Amino acid sequence: MNLTLTWQNKMSFEADIRGNKVPMDVKPESGGDDLGPTPKELVLAGLAGCTGMDVAYVLNKMRAEFTGISIETDAQTTKGEPSVFETVHLIYNVTSPSLPEDKLMRAVELSQTKYCGVSAMIAKSAKIHYEVRLNGKTIGTGSAKF
Numbered sequence: 843m844n845l846t847l848t849w850q851n852k853m854s855f856e857a858d859i860r861g862n863k864v865p866m867d868v869k870p871e872s873g874g875d876d877l878g879p880t881p882k883e884l885v886l887a888g889l890a891g892c893t894g895m896d897v898a899y900v901l902n903k904m905r906a907e908f909t910g911i912s913i914e915t916d917a918q919t920t921k922g923e924p925s926v927f928e929t930v931h932l933i934y935n936v937t938s939p940s941l942p943e944d945k946l947m948r949a950v951e952l953s954q955t956k957y958c959g960v961s962a963m964i965a966k967s968a969k970i971h972y973e974v975r976l977n978g979k980t981i982g983t984g985s986a987k988f
Contacts, residue, residue: 843858844895845858845860846858847928848885849903849949850865850877851875852867852873852875853868853872853873853874853875854867854874854875854877854878854899855867855986858973862946864884865877865878865879865880866878866879866884867879867880868880869876869898871978882917882919882927885927885960885964886915886917886927886930886946887915887921888960889915889930889932889958889960889961889964889970890932891960892958892959892960892961893913893932893934893950893952893953893954893958893960893961894911894913894934894951896932896952896957896958897911897913897934897936897946897949897950897953900948900952900953900957901941901945901946901949902939903908903942904945904948904949906942906945906946906949907938907939907940907941908936908937908938908941908946909937909938909939910935910936910937910938911924911934911935911936911937912934912935913932913933913934913935913937914932915930915931916930916931916932917929917930917931917968918930921975926967926968927964927967927968928968928969929969929970929971930964930970930971931970931972931973931984932970932971932972933970933972933973933975933980934946934950934972934973934974935975936974936975936976937976938976938977941971943975943976943981943982946974946976947974947981947982948957950972950974950982951984952953952982954970954972954984954985954986954987955986955987955988958986961986961988962988964986965986965987965988969985969986970985970986971983971984971985971986972984972985972986
């Protein structure tokens with residue numbers, strides 16, 4: 843895995859990942875122009891993307907029908923420097939006309955105990971808790987266990 847990061851101006855950088863351009867910046871109060879997400883926000887997006895892809899993959903392998911998956915994230919950071927994630931809360935919102943609750947819970951549990959490498963990395967320094975909602979109803983909760 844490799845990429846190239848190039849400074850643009852002030853606090854703005856651009857990552858080139860296999861030809862995909864990803865801007866990074868900070869808010870004006872931190873010296874930037876808010877031209878893109880911060881590096882920590884991208885890590886949080888990577889976590890959501892990793893576990894979301896796991897869940898979609900596992901549900902597809904189970905031949906379990908779903909019509910939508912979204913993941914809300916909320917991370918609390920430590921005080922002082924370096925500021926790192928202390929706790930992360932994920933809310934999986936899945937829609938489906940016929941998905942059994944146990945299959946959805948199993949897909950999320952597999953992601954948060956076996957498959958999601960980003961969760962495994964973050965879990966070394968932060969607690970990851972999750973809530974699973976199916977068609978707007980909470981069906982379960984849990985924590986990453988790596």
